[in-house]
Amino acid sequence: MQSSTVVIIGAGGHGQTIAEALFAATRAGHPVRAAGFLDDTPELRGTTVAGLPVLGPLSHAKDVECDAFIVGIGDNRARKRIFDELRAAALTVHTVIHPTAVIATTAHIGEGTYIGANALIGAASAIGDDTIINGAGCVGHHNRIGAHAHLGPGVNAAGHVIIGDGCEIGTGANFLPDASVGAWSTVMGGALVAGSFEGGALIGGAPARLLRRLDTGERSEVS
Numbered sequence: 279m280q281s282s283t284v285v286i287i288g289a290g291g292h293g294q295t296i297a298e299a300l301f302a303a304t305r306a307g308h309p310v311r312a313a314g315f316l317d318d319t320p321e322l323r324g325t326t327v328a329g330l331p332v333l334g335p336l337s338h339a340k341d342v343e344c345d346a347f348i349v350g351i352g353d354n355r356a357r358k359r360i361f362d363e364l365r366a367a368a369l370t371v372h373t374v375i376h377p378t379a380v381i382a383t384t385a386h387i388g389e390g391t392y393i394g395a396n397a398l399i400g401a402a403s404a405i406g407d408d409t410i411i412n413g414a415g416c417v418g419h420h421n422r423i424g425a426h427a428h429l430g431p432g433v434n435a436a437g438h439v440i441i442g443d444g445c446e447i448g449t450g451a452n453f454l455p456d457a458s459v460g461a462w463s464t465v466m467g468g469a470l471v472a473g474s475f476e477g478g479a480l481i482g483g484a485p486a487r488l489l490r491r492l493d494t495g496e497r498s499e500v501s
Contacts, residue, residue, distance in 0.1 A: 281309045282345040284372045287336060287360055289315040292410070293350030294328040296392055299376040301329075306377040313344050336360065339369060346372035348390055349408065354444045354462075355495065358426040361390055361408040376413070388425060406443065424461060442477055464492065 284300060286293045293315060300312035314331040315322075316339060322332045333342055347364055348371060351357045364371055371390035375381065379397040386404040387393065394413035399405065403417050406425030416434045417423060423435075424443035432450045440458035441447065447459075448467030459465060460477025470484035480489045 281311050282372065283311050283313040283343075284374070285313050285316055285333065285339075285342055285344045285347050286330075286350040287316045287339075287347055287364075288350040289317040289319070289322055289327040289330075289332055290351070292352040292392075293317075295394070295412075296348060296350045296374055297328045297330055299374050299392070299394065302395075303374070303377050308377065310372075310374075313342075315350075316342065316347075339364070340367065346370040348372045348374055348392065350392075352410070352428060354426050354428050354446055357408060358444065361426070364390075371408075382419075394431070400437075430467065462492070 286296050297312050300310060303310050312330055314333045315327060316334060316336050317332050318335045325332050347369055349357045349360045373387055373389055373391050375393040376395040378395045379393045381399045382401040384402045385399045388405055388407035390408040391405055393411045396413055397411050397415045399417045400419040402419055403421040405423045408426050409423055410428040412429060412431040414432045415429050418435055418437045420437055421435050421439045423441045426443055427441055427445045429447045430449040433447050435453040436455040438456045439453045442459060442461035444462040445459055446464045448465055450467055451465045451469045454472040457471045458474045460475060462477055463479045466482030469482050469486040471486040475481055478492050480492055482489050
């Protein structure tokens with residue numbers, strides 16, 4: 279089987295995490311190989327990051343020899359913008375799943391999504407395009423995780439949970455069965471979410487409560 283070469287857009291922390299997942303996949307015999315990074319940081323051009331070359335800025339995407347790209351940027355809105363640009367340019371996006379992740383046969387994983395080490399995606403769950411499920415995350419059965427979302431390490435979502443497009447979920451947050459959070463909300467690390475919250479909310483606490491409404495386009499840092 280021919281190996282696919284993947285270029286990671288963004289050489290920061292999340293991009294390097296994706297690189298490690300690709301290295302692990304290659305070692306496990308999967309037909310995939312990390313080819314390098316594209317990054318707009320001038321100081322990185324021509325350097326090596328995490329053992330991979332920085333091939334140039336994002337504007338070079340059409341000139342790079344590879345089979346596919348994945349956006350390795352943690353910020354949801356920035357990642358969505360670049361993902362949409364890749365799709366508009368008819369460039370292929372790649373889904374990266376760490377070989378230690380467990381994916382139910384009835385689960386659906388969207389294009390350009392990253393699933394980290396030791397993550398679990400349960401029966402009949404659906405993960406949207408360009409979403410991040412970090413290491414040790416548990417997405418239980420019949421969950422719906424939207425596009426361009428970001429679930430931090432160790433997030434646990436029980437059955438029939440809904441997390442909307444663009445949500446940012448902090449490390450170790452927990453969702454009880456049937457909980458839901460609307461699009462472009464932020465859930466603070468360690469929160470215990472029950473019930474339903476409308477979109478554009480900053481949510482925190484155990485039990486979780488609405489802390490405030492987020493301004494349009496605002497990104498709240500989560501711990």
